[in-house]
Amino acid sequence: MHRILLGALQKTGRVIFEYLRRVLDRGFGPELNPMNHLGALTIYFFWIVTVSGIWLFLFFKTSVSGAYQSVEYLTHQQWYLGGVMRSLHRYASDGAIITLALHMIREFSFDRYRGNRWFSWITGIPLLWMVIPLGITGYWLVWDQLGWYVALTSAELLDWLPIFSDSMARNFLSADVLSNRFFTLMAFVHLIGLPLFLVFGIWLHVLRINGPRINPPRALMAGSLAAMTLLSFVYPALSQGEVDMTQVPQSLGLDWYYLLVYPLVKAWSPAWVWGLLFGVSLWLFMAPWLPPQRSKSAAMVDLDNCNGCARCSDDCPFGAITMMERSDGLAYEKEAVVDPSLCLSCGLCVGSCPTATPFRRHTALLPGIDMPDLSAAALRETILKVSQGLSGNHRILVFGCEGQKQTAKLKSRLNDKATATVDIICVAQLPPAFLDFILNRDLADGVVLAGCGGGECLYRFGELWTSLRVERQRDPRLRKRVDTQKIALTWQDPWSGLSDVSSVVAALRKSLPETPAAGHVTDENISLPPVRGTSWKLPLTLTAYALFVIFVGWFSVWPRHQLLKQNQAMVSLSFSHAGHRVGDCRKLSQEELNKLPPNMRKIDDCPRERLPVRIIFRLNGKILYEVSRPPTGLWSDGESNIYQRMVIPAGKQKLFIGMIDSNREQGFDYSFEQELDFLPGQHIVVEFNNTLQSFVLIGGSS
Numbered sequence: 001m002h003r004i005l006l007g008a009l010q011k012t013g014r015v016i017f018e019y020l021r022r023v024l025d026r027g028f029g030p031e032l033n034p035m036n037h038l039g040a041l042t043i044y045f046f047w048i049v050t051v052s053g054i055w056l057f058l059f060f061k062t063s064v065s066g067a068y069q070s071v072e073y074l075t076h077q078q079w080y081l082g083g084v085m086r087s088l089h090r091y092a093s094d095g096a097i098i099t100l101a102l103h104m105i106r107e108f109s110f111d112r113y114r115g116n117r118w119f120s121w122i123t124g125i126p127l128l129w130m131v132i133p134l135g136i137t138g139y140w141l142v143w144d145q146l147g148w149y150v151a152l153t154s155a156e157l158l159d160w161l162p163i164f165s166d167s168m169a170r171n172f173l174s175a176d177v178l179s180n181r182f183f184t185l186m187a188f189v190h191l192i193g194l195p196l197f198l199v200f201g202i203w204l205h206v207l208r209i210n211g212p213r214i215n216p217p218r219a220l221m222a223g224s225l226a227a228m229t230l231l232s233f234v235y236p237a238l239s240q241g242e243v244d245m246t247q248v249p250q251s252l253g254l255d256w257y258y259l260l261v262y263p264l265v266k267a268w269s270p271a272w273v274w275g276l277l278f279g280v281s282l283w284l285f286m287a288p289w290l291p292p293q294r295s296k297s298a299a300m301v302d303l304d305n306c307n308g309c310a311r312c313s314d315d316c317p318f319g320a321i322t323m324m325e326r327s328d329g330l331a332y333e334k335e336a337v338v339d340p341s342l343c344l345s346c347g348l349c350v351g352s353c354p355t356a357t358p359f360r361r362h363t364a365l366l367p368g369i370d371m372p373d374l375s376a377a378a379l380r381e382t383i384l385k386v387s388q389g390l391s392g393n394h395r396i397l398v399f400g401c402e403g404q405k406q407t408a409k410l411k412s413r414l415n416d417k418a419t420a421t422v423d424i425i426c427v428a429q430l431p432p433a434f435l436d437f438i439l440n441r442d443l444a445d446g447v448v449l450a451g452c453g454g455g456e457c458l459y460r461f462g463e464l465w466t467s468l469r470v471e472r473q474r475d476p477r478l479r480k481r482v483d484t485q486k487i488a489l490t491w492q493d494p495w496s497g498l499s500d501v502s503s504v505v506a507a508l509r510k511s512l513p514e515t516p517a518a519g520h521v522t523d524e525n526i527s528l529p530p531v532r533g534t535s536w537k538l539p540l541t542l543t544a545y546a547l548f549v550i551f552v553g554w555f556s557v558w559p560r561h562q563l564l565k566q567n568q569a570m571v572s573l574s575f576s577h578a579g580h581r582v583g584d585c586r587k588l589s590q591e592e593l594n595k596l597p598p599n600m601r602k603i604d605d606c607p608r609e610r611l612p613v614r615i616i617f618r619l620n621g622k623i624l625y626e627v628s629r630p631p632t633g634l635w636s637d638g639e640s641n642i643y644q645r646m647v648i649p650a651g652k653q654k655l656f657i658g659m660i661d662s663n664r665e666q667g668f669d670y671s672f673e674q675e676l677d678f679l680p681g682q683h684i685v686v687e688f689n690n691t692l693q694s695f696v697l698i699g700g701s702s
């Protein structure tokens with residue numbers, strides 16, 4: 001079941017990403033296509049957040065009373081710079097969530113999270129747990145009505161965890177109890193704590209990746225910054241009114257990127273929200289090890305054939321090869337050593353090894369590094385066998401990446417004997433010497449290398465390394481005697497089946513000379529798939545930027561979240577009260593006292609545990625809330641915490657609150673009854689004053 005669901009999810013994801021990439025390719029082109037730079041764009045957006053954040057910090061007052069005013073000053077008085085910085089700070093944070101989510105879903109869809117790739121996946125999950133609280137604490141600090149809502153809801157969530165003995169939410173219910181204490185803590189968490197962890201987390205996340213792309217191309221950086229700056233001028237980020245804790249706003253513009261689950265805290269309960277968050281995180285943590293598992297053998301080094309040239313180590317996309325001191329006494333300085341726990345069995349190292357040459361006649365084909373599951377020798381045999389079946393004037397051999405759709409689709413269409421396909425792990429597994437071998441031994445008249453395009457290479461550098469080797473720009477280079485006109489490279493959608501390699505085969509066949517001339521040398525460009533028209537480039541690119549920033553801006557406040565209906569008010573019960581001891585005190589006898597050490601002698605022996613405190617809240621005679629709260633503390637000897645927010649109709653309402661802190665069966669130890677006239681949106685806090693031993697109302701009544 002899991003397998004089927006996973007397969008369906010991944011397939012859907014791949015097709016969507018391929019369509020998206022195709023569309024964006026027409027505007028941005030493959031180099032600048034944002035889909036290929038999602039991780040790097042996330043980092044870039046964090047840079048914008050950092051720089052704009054520093055500006056905001058210079059003017060920000062880290063106190064309850066100063067925060068709102070200082071942000072208002074930046075937004076309105078200094079709108080041309082501070083206001084823009086504030087908007088950039090918000091929109092870049094939102095943009096980062098979009099690219100981060102796409103990055104994560106993309107890695108999942110293209111199956112780049114299993115096997116030895118688990119490290120990047122697993123280290124990505126804590127980043128989510130850092131980035132989201134970073135945004136949440138940011139909203140808290142502004143201390144407008146949204147900041148109040150965020151503080152209160154976050155505190156309600158945290159109160160469910162067994163961290164604090166006292167209720168944290170109580171600190172945000174009325175101005176009397178509000179202090180700078182939490183505010184300073186939030187400022188520290190938002191400005192120093194989380195950013196430091198995030199930097200460390202990102203470093204760890206890309207640690208195992210060879211040459212991680214942490215910076216997007218400059219044009220993409222400039223374009224994104226320009227689009228976000230424009231958004232900041234057109235639709236500046238604003239605060240949502242000063243906090244008045246006696247008044248609850250009817251609705252708030254929520255930033256759905258960071259506060260998506262917040263409405264659920266009230267609609268469900270904190271327990272369910274934590275369940276959802278922990279459940280999803282647990283699944284993410286387990287995902288790399290859930291079935292289906294594919295185990296492949298790691299690359300193996302054959303020291304007798306390794307000359308220590310380090311090309312494999314340079315080309316390995318996952319840093320799985322280290323060059324070490326020679327251990328076998330041969331006259332080379334270094335030898336390649338593969339770490340099987342990092343190797344993804346992609347075969348790119350075989351493609352880079354100069355000793356992987358099929359021309360050997362007298363010795364077995366044993367390269368310095370090889371793939372046990374598809375060795376260079378086995379590949380040579382397959383090529384020889386397949387080429388024997390080729391006939392006709394323009395025989396073409398097509399190499400494709402295993403398990404993907406390009407060659408599979410072609411195979412199903414093949415009805416001529418002039419084309420054959422060979423699947424290899426990744427087209428970059430094929431050393432350039434094999435192309436020379438095929439063309440100069442007249443095994444075929446042309447070769448098509450059909451790899452996965454547009455950054456979709458499962459092994460990151462397959463497309464790049466193959467192109468550079470065939471273009472003779474990276475070792476091992478294709479020999480000059482090979483006519484590159486007989487080779488077509490095509491990078492197509494690997495999964496969706498949208499691609500059509502047959503058109504590339506047909507184009508290559510058409511371009512081949514009537515009588516193939518083996519050994520013809522040319523430095524002309526390699527044939528590539530036809531370049532699409534460019535007239536749509538600019539409008540498409542601008543539309544993509546516009547749609548992105550509209551998406552960013554829209555969900556940063558819309559749709560609004562309704563807290564109260566037009567004719568509703570709110571009552572919060574919030575206090576701590578200690579129940580009676582579970583039993584009466586007993587006088588110790590002289591004999592019992594004598595047995596005790598002198599410093600522990602006391603006349604009374606009182607039980608430590610306390611009774612729970614029971615509360616009933618009635619509105620016009622109807623029970624709205626009823627609870628029995630256990631005592632806090634390890635020994636159940638602390639106070640019981642009572643906290644509940646309730647929405648009630650506005651207008652004249654008869655409130656009754658009864659409390660039992662003893663083991664009485666009937667009646668109440670304390671009660672309060674009064675008719676109050678609630679204005680729409682009015683917020684009243686009911687506390688129990690332990691000194692006065694009575695209930696008090698904060699927030700006034702009319």
Ligand code: HEM
Nearest residue numbers: 039040042043104107112113120121124125127212213214
């Ligand atoms: C702050 C958030 C994140 C940032 C800035 C970030 C950035 C990056 C970068 C720059 C790369 C290297 C890309 C390359 O060069 O090919 C990468 C790789 C990766 N990321 Fe993230 N990432 C983040 C969050 C996540 C999350 C939440 C997940 C999934 C749970 C994730 C999963 C991966 C995986 C699996 C790879 C490795 C891809 C491969 O092996 O080809 N990342 N990330």
Ligand code: SF4
Nearest residue numbers: 306307310312353368
């Ligand atoms: S590329 Fe081949 S010869 Fe060079 S170090 Fe790697 S295994 Fe050895």
Ligand code: SF4
Nearest residue numbers: 316343344346347349
């Ligand atoms: S097979 Fe791929 S991951 Fe493994 S060592 Fe070779 S290049 Fe690196």
